[in-house]
Amino acid sequence: MDKPSFVYVTYIVTTPQKVWDAITDAELSGAYWQRSNVSDWKVGSAWTHGFAGKPADLVGEVLETDPPTRLVLSWTPASQVGNPERTSRVAFDIEPLGEKVRLTVTHTELTPEGLKDISQGWPAVLANMKTYLETGRPMPDAFGGIHG
Numbered sequence: 001m002d003k004p005s006f007v008y009v010t011y012i013v014t015t016p017q018k019v020w021d022a023i024t025d026a027e028l029s030g031a032y033w034q035r036s037n038v039s040d041w042k043v044g045s046a047w048t049h050g051f052a053g054k055p056a057d058l059v060g061e062v063l064e065t066d067p068p069t070r071l072v073l074s075w076t077p078a079s080q081v082g083n084p085e086r087t088s089r090v091a092f093d094i095e096p097l098g099e100k101v102r103l104t105v106t107h108t109e110l111t112p113e114g115l116k117d118i119s120q121g122w123p124a125v126l127a128n129m130k131t132y133l134e135t136g137r138p139m140p141d142a143f144g145g146i147h148g
Helices: 016-024 026-033 112-135
Strands: 006-012 036-038 046-050 058-066 070-077 088-097 100-108
Touching (some): 006 112, 016 026, 016 070, 026 112
Antiparallel strands (some): 006 100, 070 088
């Protein structure tokens, strides 16, 4: 059985480097995502996603990195580590288009439950990233009850 995928494209008035930093810098990712992405961002390295000072919600491995244009990660809920059925893959493709950037997030190898969560989560996270990068502050109540 093929596992579902989710693709989301957004356009942000910023630079590829600022989008890259928003994804890979723990402080910046925490500012708009409510959780921080932490890694050294080298292929084969671990990455974690969670609230500061608490166990990570998500964990994975850096699979591919080409700053500031492409980042690919494995993505596993921390409670499901070791369960290959619950490990998915997310790619961030960052393309400069003049004064803006096209960010394409492709999340593959999802379970049906994972697809449901991702379908709600990515639009909220990426809208908040866009707002943060364009205005310097996140949206008020960005996640409005959605687990981001």
